[in-house]
Each structure stands twice: as structure tokens, then as C-alpha cells.
Amino acid sequence: MSIHLSQRAIDIPPSPIRKLLPFELEAKKRGTHVYKLNIGQPDIPTPEGFFRALHTDLPPVLGYGPSQGLPEFQRAVAQYYQSIGIPFEPGEIMATIGGSEALFFAFLAVANPGDEIIVFEPFYTNYIGFAIYAGVKLVPYTTRAENGFHLPAREELEKLVTPRTRAILVCSPNNPTGTVLTRAELEMVGQLALDRDLFVISDEVYREFAYGGEVPTSMMAIEQVRDRVILCDSISKRFSACGARIGNLATKNAQVWQSVLRFGQARLCPATAEQMGAISLYGLGQDYYEQVRQEYQARRDAIFEGLMAIPRVVCQKPHGAFYIMAQLPIDDGDRFAQWLLTDFSSGNETVMVAPGAGFYATPGAGLQEIRLAYVLESAKCRRAMELLREAVHVYPGSLLK
Amino acid sequence: MSIHLSQRAIDIPPSPIRKLLPFELEAKKRGTHVYKLNIGQPDIPTPEGFFRALHTDLPPVLGYGPSQGLPEFQRAVAQYYQSIGIPFEPGEIMATIGGSEALFFAFLAVANPGDEIIVFEPFYTNYIGFAIYAGVKLVPYTTRAENGFHLPAREELEKLVTPRTRAILVCSPNNPTGTVLTRAELEMVGQLALDRDLFVISDEVYREFAYGGEVPTSMMAIEQVRDRVILCDSISKRFSACGARIGNLATKNAQVWQSVLRFGQARLCPATAEQMGAISLYGLGQDYYEQVRQEYQARRDAIFEGLMAIPRVVCQKPHGAFYIMAQLPIDDGDRFAQWLLTDFSSGNETVMVAPGAGFYATPGAGLQEIRLAYVLESAKCRRAMELLREAVHVYPGSLLK
Numbered sequence: 003m004s005i006h007l008s009q010r011a012i013d014i015p016p017s018p019i020r021k022l023l024p025f026e027l028e029a030k031k032r033g034t035h036v037y038k039l040n041i042g043q044p045d046i047p048t049p050e051g052f053f054r055a056l057h058t059d060l061p062p063v064l065g066y067g068p069s070q071g072l073p074e075f076q077r078a079v080a081q082y083y084q085s086i087g088i089p090f091e092p093g094e095i096m097a098t099i100g101g102s103e104a105l106f107f108a109f110l111a112v113a114n115p116g117d118e119i120i121v122f123e124p125f126y127t128n129y130i131g132f133a134i135y136a137g138v139k140l141v142p143y144t145t146r147a148e149n150g151f152h153l154p155a156r157e158e159l160e161k162l163v164t165p166r167t168r169a170i171l172v173c174s175p176n177n178p179t180g181t182v183l184t185r186a187e188l189e190m191v192g193q194l195a196l197d198r199d200l201f202v203i204s205d206e207v208y209r210e211f212a213y214g215g216e217v218p219t220s221m222m223a224i225e226q227v228r229d230r231v232i233l234c235d236s237i238s239k240r241f242s243a244c245g246a247r248i249g250n251l252a253t254k255n256a257q258v259w260q261s262v263l264r265f266g267q268a269r270l271c272p273a274t275a276e277q278m279g280a281i282s283l284y285g286l287g288q289d290y291y292e293q294v295r296q297e298y299q300a301r302r303d304a305i306f307e308g309l310m311a312i313p314r315v316v317c318q319k320p321h322g323a324f325y326i327m328a329q330l331p332i333d334d335g336d337r338f339a340q341w342l343l344t345d346f347s348s349g350n351e352t353v354m355v356a357p358g359a360g361f362y363a364t365p366g367a368g369l370q371e372i373r374l375a376y377v378l379e380s381a382k383c384r385r386a387m388e389l390l391r392e393a394v395h396v397y398p399g400s401l402l403k
Numbered sequence: 404m405s406i407h408l409s410q411r412a413i414d415i416p417p418s419p420i421r422k423l424l425p426f427e428l429e430a431k432k433r434g435t436h437v438y439k440l441n442i443g444q445p446d447i448p449t450p451e452g453f454f455r456a457l458h459t460d461l462p463p464v465l466g467y468g469p470s471q472g473l474p475e476f477q478r479a480v481a482q483y484y485q486s487i488g489i490p491f492e493p494g495e496i497m498a499t500i501g502g503s504e505a506l507f508f509a510f511l512a513v514a515n516p517g518d519e520i521i522v523f524e525p526f527y528t529n530y531i532g533f534a535i536y537a538g539v540k541l542v543p544y545t546t547r548a549e550n551g552f553h554l555p556a557r558e559e560l561e562k563l564v565t566p567r568t569r570a571i572l573v574c575s576p577n578n579p580t581g582t583v584l585t586r587a588e589l590e591m592v593g594q595l596a597l598d599r600d601l602f603v604i605s606d607e608v609y610r611e612f613a614y615g616g617e618v619p620t621s622m623m624a625i626e627q628v629r630d631r632v633i634l635c636d637s638i639s640k641r642f643s644a645c646g647a648r649i650g651n652l653a654t655k656n657a658q659v660w661q662s663v664l665r666f667g668q669a670r671l672c673p674a675t676a677e678q679m680g681a682i683s684l685y686g687l688g689q690d691y692y693e694q695v696r697q698e699y700q701a702r703r704d705a706i707f708e709g710l711m712a713i714p715r716v717v718c719q720k721p722h723g724a725f726y727i728m729a730q731l732p733i734d735d736g737d738r739f740a741q742w743l744l745t746d747f748s749s750g751n752e753t754v755m756v757a758p759g760a761g762f763y764a765t766p767g768a769g770l771q772e773i774r775l776a777y778v779l780e781s782a783k784c785r786r787a788m789e790l791l792r793e794a795v796h797v798y799p800g801s802l803l804k
Contacts, residue, residue: 005631008569011512011662020470020668041467048465056457056676064449064646069421086710099500099648111412115516115538129538129762131669137516137538144643168409199406205460230406245465246674247500257494261412268532273674275457 014134018360020125025343026354034355037386039305039374040339040354042325046242046294050284059278067274069266071097071250075277078284079235079250085287086209090252096262097272101207101236101249102128107262108232108251109136111167114200119203120162120170122153124320124327124361124368126177126205131215131314141167142363147329147371151179153187156194163198165384169232170195173205178361178373179327180302180320182212185219192227201258202227207236207249210291212322213299229255239324240291241283246276298324301376301383308387308389309374312394313402326374327358333399335359335372346393353386353393414533419528419714419737419761426744427755435748438787440706440775441740441755443578443726447643447695452683456711460679463617468675470667472498472651476678479650479685480636486594486650486688489623489634497652497663502608502637503529505652509633510537513602514569520604521563523554525728525762525769527578527606536646542568543764548730548772551719552580557595564599570633571596576619579762579774580728581703581721583613586620593628602659603628608637608650611692613723614700630656640725641692643685647677701727701785702777709788710775713795714803727775728759734800736760736773747794754787754794 019041025283029036064386067381070076076092098178099106105128113119121129133140141162145151153159159170168193174183195202204221212218221231253259306319316329332338335357348353358371376383383386395402420442427717430437471477477493484491499505506529514520516538522530524543534541542563546552554560560571571592575584596603605622613619639652654660707720710729717730733739736758747753759772777784796803 005602007513007658007662008511008513008518010515011659011666014662014669016663016665017668043466045464047463050415052465055460056461060454062448063446064453064644065444066645067420100671106670110409110536112409114409114411117409128669128671131666135511135536135666135669201406243465244467245672247672247674257408258412261408261415264415264417265412265532267418268415268529268536269507270501270529271646271648273648273677275676276674360652396575 007315010134012094019356021355022339022343022354025340026290029343029352035351036343037351037353037378037382037389039376039378039386040356042239042375042377043244044239044242044324044377046297048243049241049283049286049290051285052243052246052279053243055282056275058124060275064274067277069271070263071315072150072274074275074281077379078281079252081359082284083252088220091105094252094254094259096251096259096266097277098251099272100238100247101205101234102132103203104234104249104251105129105203106132107265108203109133109138110265111232111258111261113138116166117168118164118166119168120159121363122172123363124151124178124358124371125171128362129171130363131159140363144364144367147316147327151176151181151319151327153183153190156190160194167198167200169201169203171205172221173202175208175211175322177208178325180323180325182216182218182321185223188219188221188224192221192224195230201232203232203234205234206375207234207239208323210240210295211298213295213302214321215236216321216397218322232258237280237283241286243279246279246403248272248276248280250260298376300380301378302326304380304383305374305376305387308384308390311387312391324376326376328374329371330394331401332370332394332397333401334369336382338397339372340394341397346396348389348392351385351389353389407430412536414532415532420757423740423744423755426741430744430753431511432519434751436752437438437744437792438752438754438779438783440777440779440787441757443640443776443778444645445643445725445778446639447698450642450684450687450691452686453642453644453647453680456679456683457676461676465675468672468678470672471664472496473675473678475682475687479682480653481590482633483685484653486576489621491653495653495655495660497660497667498678499652500673501639501648502635502650503533505635505637505650506530506604507533507536508605508652508666509604509635510539511606511666512563512633512659512662514539517567518569519565519567520569521560522764523573524764525552525579525759525772527574528761530572531764541764545763545765545768548717548728551721552582552728554584557591568601570604572604572606573622576609576612576723578609578724579726581724581726583617583619583722586624589620589622589625593625596628596631602631602633602737604633604635606635608635608640609724611641612699612725614696615722617722619715619723633659638681638684642687644680644684647679647680649673649677676729699777701781702779703727705781705784706777706788708773709785709791712788713792725777727777728772730772731777731795732802733771733795733798734802735770739798739802740773742798743794747797749790749793752786752790754790
């Protein structure tokens with residue numbers, strides 16, 4: 003058949019994480035236990051209030067809801083922001099189908115096909131997908147493991163701004179690096195956005211995941227750019243409810259909000275039941291976050307200590323999220339990740355990691371890196387790091403030989 | 404502030420249906436009862452199995468599901484198709500967030516920004532939104548109330564094909580016209596697609612809604628084009644579950660399916676709970692459809708008879724869906740629809756309709772038309788048509804004077 007797909011249908015990459023799935027299945031078939039640190043799927047049970055809301059609060063005709071979300075959802079999210087010092091009103095909240103849709107709508111609102119958005123790589127791989135949806139070009143600035151993946155000086159960043167640049171996209175606490183950006187870094191981004199007339203898209207879905215008493219600064223705390231920030235958020239990680247697909251966009255820019263509302267009208271509404279569940283979750287408050295935070299901090303420490311026991315690993319202790327991006331003494335993270343599943347086992351166990359290159363837009367970048375998601379209990383994290391250390395030594399492409 | 408939005412953020416139109424909401428609220432505040440025939444929101448209760456599935460079938464950690472949908476969902480949908488003679492396998496089904504996302508992914512898979520898709524106007528307004536998401540140009544062929552909004556001869560249609568045409572989009576039974584396309588019409592579209600190397604995107608979300616014993620032909624029944632059909636479907640209307648946001652795409656074209664899977668990986672997955680509910684709904688079978696069909700047929704008859712009692716109305720009795728598009732003796736459907744809410748009432752009652760122009764891409768088309776969704780019981784439909792008849796006579800822009 004001669005008929006051909008669109009170029010973007012060809013260009014859109016397979017998920018660099020999900021492509022290892024067949025090899026994981028093979029390993030399991032051989033009876034090998036796989037410690038899964040490859041995907042940001044928390045193991046924390048979804049709080050019961052979510053399920054109770056699905057049991058009790060649904061109308062007999064499950065009709066369309068408002069495109070901007072249920073009023074109770076908008077109120078619950080606004081109250082959450084107010085409780086942490088971010089002054090959003092309910093009318094500035096737009097319910098979205100996960101943080102995914104918030105990011106996609108933000109891209110649509112600021113950029114036409116062919117326009118550019120500056121991102122810091124390594125970055126959340128699905129930014130590539132949303133950019134392809136929207137026909138937008140991601141222009142990456144490469145941050146480095148050596149300095150904890152922090153941002154460059156303004157002069158370096160400004161070199162990437164062109165007449166087609168429409169926004170800078172930041173994510174803190176960061177997936178995949180775990181880096182928490184400092185207030186000074188966010189101010190630099192904000193000032194550059196002001197001076198060069200850009201929007202700032204801020205992905206803050208890991209806001210509660212910061213350790214050692216650190217409180218991540220929201221882009222919304224940088225007052226002089228508040229009216230050009232598009233905040234993207236989600237209940238997926240905050241409440242271990244990834245399968246609910248509920249997120250939100252929030253902005254004080256009325257023009258952006260109105261255009262996002264119209265984008266939202268085209269897809270009608272997010273799921274009603276899941277919003278009911280989310281409303282309940284936003285009632286949980288600080289005790290819940292604190293308990294989850296303590297658990298993840300212990301896991302981070304276990305993972306980081308284990309990594310530090312491997313010779314020639316390059317990474318700094320991350321302050322947030324539940325990821326760590328590490329440069330290993332290996333030839334190629336893709337081959338290493340696959341080899342861990344197909345050829346390695348110790349005590350009939352192995353470990354599954356995400357290859358680093360998939361988190362970069364620059365070809366050839368991140369080849370020696372892997373991302374670890376510490377979504378297992380601390381004891382399992384420790385064992386997984388023992389396996390990783392052993393594997394790095396015996397891997398045929400090891401640079402330790 | 405000088406910062407400006409993207410052109411598409413400005414271009415995306417507000418929902419022509421939802422923009423009347425403030426006037427409806429005003430009417431209600433005055434104590435006027437509003438018969439709502441403006442939106443395709445069924446009043447039929449969502450079957451109980453849907454809610455039961457949400458109560459019983461959820462895992463304690465509501466994690467990400469597969470991007471293509473739960474295997475049980477794919478199987479349930481494939482069985483449904485097989486039961487009506489459409490030979491889809493589970494691996495050819497892709498779960499989507501409503502029919503909306505199925506259409507959007509179909510647009511992405513076949514067209515690059517600037518490419519063209521041929522549509523028959525009047526059409527479902529949200530096609531405009533998905534086209535703006537994807538940067539795709541909709542090229543409309545205008546069908547007419549006089550001949551029941553049926554398709555033109557091939558020669559007429561072929562005039563719209565250009566080197567940038569990538570697909571023809573058909574919807575049968577049709578929203579907003581209620582028209583059921585004949586097998587001959589679908590064959591004509593299929594043959595044109597074959598000859599000019601185009602895809603066919605087929606929106607069949609109203610498949611069960613056809614009256615008088617008519618069984619709508621699926622585009623998949625046209626065997627010679629099966630490998631270039633992208634079927635878009637949804638549980639919203641079929642099971643009165645609009646707020647669930649569960650639909651599916653289905654295609655025998657493996658390249659299309661693989662690219663749609665990659666588009667789907669970027670947004671991770673549709674909501675797990677809602678898929679569980681949908682699986683239960685697909686177990687309902689023909690008895691359920693037959694009962695719903697009888698109810699809607701009575702409503703259609705009530706609406707159509709009421710319309711025929713209005714002088715100089717142009718419309719043919721529609722065979723399917725739950726819509727009717729009628730040309731009225733009025734100056735402007737937008738003004739008329741608003742006037743019904745702001746200035747008209749009889750016995751303290753009025754009727755809410757959707758202005759026709761919003762269903763056309765051609766400027767100035769459909770100005771005298773309205774769309775009625777018969778989503779109220781027959782007695783209410785009859786009363787609403789009495790109100791409409793009275794209104795058409797006293798409306799200041801009436802052409803009956």
C-alpha cells in the first residue's frame with residue numbers, strides 16, 4: 003500500500019522507558035526477580051478517600067462536566083495553592099487530563115507550529131511528544147551531572163533565544179534529575195522571560211517531594227513574572243494516583259486562561275468521577291505529605307549511598323522528586339539497561355533502569371547516564387544498588403576494566 | 404503587557420453551544436423553565452454496571468495503565484465490533500480519552516501542520532478544535548437541508564482534493580444532521596480515497612442510534628478501503644456515559660496503529676477506573692440498545708412532527724443519531740437562539756437550541772439553521788416544539804411576517 007503517514011507520526015519516538023518491557027517479561031519468564039527502578043510509578047497506596055468519592059458522589063447520569071473542571075475541583079485546588087502561599091483563585095484553575103494535558107495546552111497557547119520553547123535537558127521525555135502534537139520545536143540547554151544539573155548563567159541561556167522563542171519551560175523538583183532549582187535560578191529565568199518577552203511554563207508536579215527540610219520555590223513566587231507564568235500540575239505523584247489522569251493548569255494571565263478554556267471546550271471535560279476523587283485528596287493536607295516525604299527521603303538516601311559505592315559514578319545528591327540521574331562507567335546506557343534484563347542476574351535477581359539518552363533532545367547526549375526512580379522500599383533500593391554495582395563491573399561495555 | 408498568545412490561541416473559537424450558557428442562567432433566574440435541546444447530553448441514566456465496576460474492581464495503587472488501554476478493554480471493544488460484523492482484533496483497538504482524543508490522534512497520524520482534511524459541513528463543531536490543536540486545515544463540502552444533508556456526487560467532492568489533502572472525514576449517523584449515509588455513499592468516499600491515496604477517518608459514535616429498522620453501514624464494511632480506515636468511537640452516547648471520557652480508535656493499518664500508540668505513550672494512559680466501567684458496559688448487548696433506540700425514535704418523531712407544523716421549515720426526517728438540523732424562517736440562528744432565552748417565553752417556558760452557523764466552517768453558511776438534540780422525553784419534546792412554533796412567529800427577525 004502506497005499511502006503514507008504524516009511526518010510527525012514517523013518522528014514521534016517510542017517511550018524510551020516502555021520499550022524495555024519485552025525484555026523485562028523475558029527476564030520474569032526465566033524466573034529472575036526484577037527490581038523496577040525504571041518508571042516513576044509510586045508504590046504508595048492511593049489514599050482511601052479517592053475510592054470512597056467514586057463510591058458515593060456520582061450522579062445517576064454521568065454527563066459532561068464543565069470544560070474548566072467541576073467548581074468544587076477548582077476551589078479545592080485554589081485552596082491548596084493558597085495554603086502554600088500561591089495566591090490562585092478558583093477561576094484561575096483549569097482542570098486537565100493529567101499534567102500531560104496541562105503541558106500540551108500551555109504549548110498550544112504560547113506557540114504556533116514551528117515556534118520554539120527552551121527546555122533544560124535532561125527533561126521529562128514526554129515533553130517531546132507534546133511538542134510533536136503541537137508542532138513546536140524544543141530547544142535544549144544541556145545541564146550536567148557534575149554540577150547537579152543546575153541552570154547555566156543567564157548569558158549562556160540567552161544564546162538560545164531566537165525571534166521564534168516563545169517560552170522557557172522549567173521543572174523543579176525535576177524529573178529526571180531530582181534537582182530543586184534555587185530561587186536565584188528561577189529569578190534569572192523570570193528576568194530573562196521579562197526582558198525577552200517570553201512565557202514561563204512551570205512543571206511543578208513534584209512540589210511536595212523535597213528533602214532535608216528544603217521547600218521548593220514555585221515559579222509563582224517570582225512576583226515580577228506572575229502574569230506570564232503557566233503552572234502545570236497533577237495529582238499523579240502528589241497522591242499516588244497516576245491512573246486517575248487528573249491535573250490542572252493555573253495562570254493569572256486571563257488571556258492565556260481564556261484560550262486554554264477554549265482549547266478545553268474542544269475535548270469537552272476531564273472525567274467527572276476522577277475529579278470527585280481528586281477533590282477528596284486535596285483535603286489531606288500537610289500530615290499526609292510529611293509522611294510520604296519521610297519515606298522517599300529514606301529511599302533517596304539508600305539509592306544515593308549505593309551509587310556512591312560504585313567507582314567513577316558522577317552524580318550529586320538530589321534534593322527532590324523521586325529520581326536520580328547518574329553517569330556510570332559504561333559505554334552506552336541503552337545497551338546496559340537491556341543487558342541488565344537479558345544477560346545479567348545475581349542470586350536470580352536483576353534491576354531495571356531507564357537509559358539516560360531518552361531524556362535528551364541533543365543526539366548523543368546522556369549516553370553514559372541512567373535514571374533511577376526510587377519507587378521501592380528502602381531495603382529493596384539498597385539491594386537494587388548492590389546489583390547495579392555488581393553489574394557495572396561485569397558488564398561487557400564496562401569502563402572499569 | 405506586550406506578550407502575545409499564539410495565533411491558534413486567538414483563532415480557536417468558543418463553543419457555539421456553551422456561549423449561550425449565561426443567557427440560560429438569566430432565564431432560569433427569571434423563573435422561566437428552559438427545555439434544553441441545545442446539547443447532546445442524553446438524559447438516560449448511565450447503566451448501573453458502570454458504577455458497580457468503579458466500586459469493586461480498582462487496585463489499591465491506582466497506577467498507570469497501558470497506553471493502548473487495559474487488555475480487558477481492548478478485548479471487550481473487539482468483541483463488540485465482532486458481534487456487529489466488524490472484524491477487529493483486540494490488538495487493533497487503542498483506548499482513547501473519549502472519541503475526542505481518537506479524532507485528534509487520527510488527525511496527527513495522517514496530517515502534518517498545513518495539510519488538509521475534507522469534511523462535510525455542517526459537522527460536529529469540535530472537529531475545528533482538533534484541527535487547530537494539530538495545525539490541520541479542514542476543507543468543507545457544504546451539504547444541504549433540502550436533500551437531507553446527503554453527500555454530493557464524486558465529481559463534486561473530488562474538486563476539493565489538492566496535493567495537501569490527506570484524508571476524508573465522515574460521520575454516520577451524523578451529528579448535527581441525524582443523516583445516515585448509504586452504503587453507496589460510503590463506497591463513493593472509499594473509492595475516491597483509494598484513487599487519490601487518502602485515509603478515511605470515520606466517526607461512528609452514534610452507530611446504535613438509527614430508526615425504523617435501519618442498520619447504519621460502517622466504513623469498515625467497505626472492504627477495499629479497510630486498511631486505510633481509522634475508526635473513531637466512544638461510549639459517551641452509546642451508554643449515556645459522556646462524563647467518563649472513554650473512547651477508542653480502531654484500525655487495521657498497523658503503521659497507523661503503531662504511530663497512534665506512540666502518540667498515546669506521550670499522555671501515558673486513559674483513566675483506569677473509567678475503562679473498568681466501560682468494560683462492564685460493553686457486556687450489555689442488543690437488548691439495551693434496542694430499548695434506548697425505541698425511546699429515541701419516539702422522540703425523533705415528536706420533534707419532527709412539531710417542526711413540520713412550522714411554516715417554511717426546511718428539513719428531512721433524519722434516520723439516526725439524536726439530532727435534527729432544520730432551516731427556519733428566521734434571519735439569524737445565533738440571534739434567534741439568544742432571543743429565545745432573553746426575550747421569549749410562553750406560559751413561563753422557553754426552549755434552548757444550538758445555532759446552526761457554529762457547525763459550518765464556511766463563513767455565512769447555516770445562518771438560518773438550528774440544531775435540536777432530542778435528549779428529553781417525548782412529551783417534553785412536543786411541548787418544546789410548540790414553543791418553537793410560537794417563537795418563530797413572534798421573533799422580531801421572523802421571515803413569516
